[in-house]
Amino acid sequence: MCGIVGAASHRNIVPVLVQGLQRLEYRGYDSCGVAVHAGGLTRARTTSRVAELLTQVHDDRVVGLTGIAHTRWATHGAPAVHNAHPHFSHGAGEDAETTRPARIALVHNGIIENHEPLRAALQARGYVFHSQTDTEVIAHLIDSLYDGDLFEAVKAAVLQLHGAYAIAVICRDEPHRVIGARQGSPLILGVGKDGTENFLASDAMALAGVTDQIVYLDEGDVIDLQPGKYWIVDRAHKPVARTVRTVQAHSGAAELGPYRHYMQKEIFEQPRAIADTLEGVVGVAPELFDGVTHDGATGASAHRVFKEIDTILILACGTSFYSGLAAKYWLESIAKIPTQVEIASEYRYRDSVPDPKTLVVTITQSGETADTLAALKHARSLGMTQTLTICNVATSAMVRECKLAYITRAGVEIGVASTKAFTTQLAGLFLLTLALAQAKGRLSDADEARYLHEMRHLPVALQSVLALEPQIISWSEDFARKENALFLGRGLHYPIALEGALKLKEVTYIHAEAYAAGELKHGPLALVTSEMPVVTVAPNDALLEKLKSNLQEVRARGGVLYVLADGDTKIESSEGLHVIRMPEHYGALSPLLHVVPLQLLAYHTACARGTDVDKPRNLAKSVTVE
Structure with a gap:
């Protein structure tokens, strides 16, 4: 979602700020801006891409030693220049903006829940608002509290913010100072290499090539940043030291290379991503999930935790939620552990029955998903303290919050529609299933060897599936002319149908829904016509014959079927029945293969329709607000 970059330096910092925004573009945004101290405060804002902002600051000769920059994903107020960050406060008074220069400039990620009463109180004091954002409230609030020390004003202001x-x-009035604060949204300090500058950012990737010395601020921290020094206070406003870590955030990871879009690149990176995720796994062991302390030492023991727990609660959102749904089948059929999968944003707001012998598993690509972090904290508040995360970012808030972790190695994922993060999550969850089964004495040596052999073969199997791309392109030409689609799956592949429908709607804007195929006659069949393509995931498993009956139900109503079938399913192409044969049947790991053609279908249909594949409208990569 929104991205922040800030800096206090002895050099012109504008190129660093704008470059940082370019590295955060993958998060999704609809406006961007920069503000610097150049004698006074000056800013540039646009609802175009960061490239346009770069042109604007160049043409307007915007330079400064201290500055802040932002990419905004609209929440309060439409995507418009007057709502774009940075926001200014000129002080109270109807004519303040025209009679005096701005005193405060501010950028903000997140949502302020009590912005309305704060706005009313500030308006009563004479502050005039020029945007519909909750962010402008913070700028005016800090201005109202300012008495010569920005650090003190920010500390006083955050005490009044809820959200x-x-x-x-x-x-x-303080040209070499940047103040930062965080609560519920990520913020990091980048320590300058030569002692003459320091940085703030919402993501270490924004500072790639600038510094690799990173401090992760804790909840409630407020930081005072100056060119050669910084200091931090905690939520009680007591001075505190935070660990400086070396974090490699390679800017090269964001290069597109020979591909048309990042989504295409990331689909084709999946064999490598799975191989990297499984690198070093020589056997199934709970120790693969051992926690790591902030200082890098071994933390919680997964072996002890796995022995003690009786049930599993999976918390996730979006694509990660669907990987959790697939894992439920594995965990219950292989590890024999009752498993519940919850949408994080729903779980935290409902009454549930806690069990202290539950392993709470969070799944998140970024490790910063606001709803999942909040759901984790809610589960802990109910006494469920055994926590584990499957996450792609080792330095994220989620990894720091959970006792145990498995870090997938998908690499940086730029496209908003998740692809390689999903398949690596599935790989990590399958390893978790095996480790739990072993800890419970439910995994034989023969089964362990067989499953590990199949996992190591996944990269080769995925390459064979990617070779189906020309056939998928042929399907996409039909789908590009449609406005609706149904996806069907049974058992372990129902979550894959859900994921396929999500991908199609995300990047093509075609309305797509997925159903468990057995539910077809309980409502969705009413939608089936020749204009409603029906995509079906049809592996050769125990439910195949049932699924064939569902296909006949569609054909009898004139529906057109697009079937991903294993080679030995004996489903043949005919009028109104299009079949692509998968290279091989892959048993329990079949979801990792069957999802790839659905990703390609969404991608090529989007290309045919001419949509913005990597930055779909209204969507953001990292959802850091509720």
Whole structure:
């Protein structure tokens, strides 16, 4: 979602700020801007891409030693220049903006839940608002509290804020100072290499090539940043030291290379991503999931935790939720552990029955998903303290919050529609299933050897599936002319149908829904016509014959079927029945293969329709607000 970059330096910092925004473009945004101290405060904002902002600051000769920058994904107020960050406060008074220069400039990620009463109180004091954002409230609030010390004003202001925020603030009267604060949204400090500059950012990737010395701020921290020094106070406003870590955030990971779009690149990176995720796994062991402390030492023991737990609760959102649904089948059929899968944003707001012998598993690509982090904290507050995350970012808030972790190695995922993160999550969850089964004495040596052999073969199997791309392109030409689609799957492949429908709607804007195929006659069959393509995932498993009956139900109503079938399913192409044969049947790991053609279908249909594949409308990569 929104991205923050800030800096205090002895050099012109504008190129670093704008480059940082370019590295955060993958998160999704609809406006961007930069503000610097150049004698006074000056800014540039646009609802175009960061490239346009770069042109604007160049043409307007915007330079400064201290500054803040932002990419915004609209929540309060439409995507418009007057709602874009940074926001200014000129002080109270109807004519303040025209009679005096701005004193406060601020950027903000998150949502302020009590912005309305704060806005009313500030308006009563004479502050005039020029945007519909909750962010402008913070700028005016800090201005109202300012008495010569920006650090003190920000500390006083955050005490009045309810909700989630990461902010960076500069002041006209203190030209070499940036103040940051975080609560519920990520914010990091980048320590300059030569002692002459320091940085703030919402993501270490924004600072790739600038510094690799990173401090992850804790909840409630407020930081005072100056060119050669910084200091931090905690939520009680007591001075605190935070660990400086070396974090490699390679800017080269974001290069597109020979591909048309990042989504295409990331689909084809899946064999490598799976191989990297499984690198070093020589056997099934709970120790694969052992926790790591902030200092890098061994933390919680997964072996002890796995022995003690009786049930599993999976918390996730979006694509990660669907990987959790698939894992439920594995966990219950292989490890024999009762498993519940919850949408994180729903779980935290409902009454549930806690069990202290539950392993709470969170799944998240970024490790910063606001709803999943909040759901984890809610589960812990109910006494469920055994926590584990499957995450793609080793330095993320989620990894720091959970006792145990398995870090997938998908690499940086730029496209908003997740692909390689999903398949690596499935790989990590399958390893978790085997480790739990072993800890419970439910995995024989023969089964362990067989499953590990199949997992190591996955990269080769995925390459064979990617070779089906020309056939998928042929399907996409039909789908590009449609406005609706149904996806069907049974058992372990129902979550894969859900994921296929999500991919199609995300990047093509075609309305797509998925159903368990057995539910077809309980409502969705009413939608079936020749204009409603029906995609079916048809592996050769125990439910195949049932699925064939569902296909006949569609054909009898004039529906057109697009079937992903294993080679030995004996489903043949005919009028109104299009079949692509998968290279091989892959048993329990079949979901990792069957999802790839669905990713390709969504991608090529989007290309045919001419949509913005990597940055779909209204969507963001990292959802860091509720």
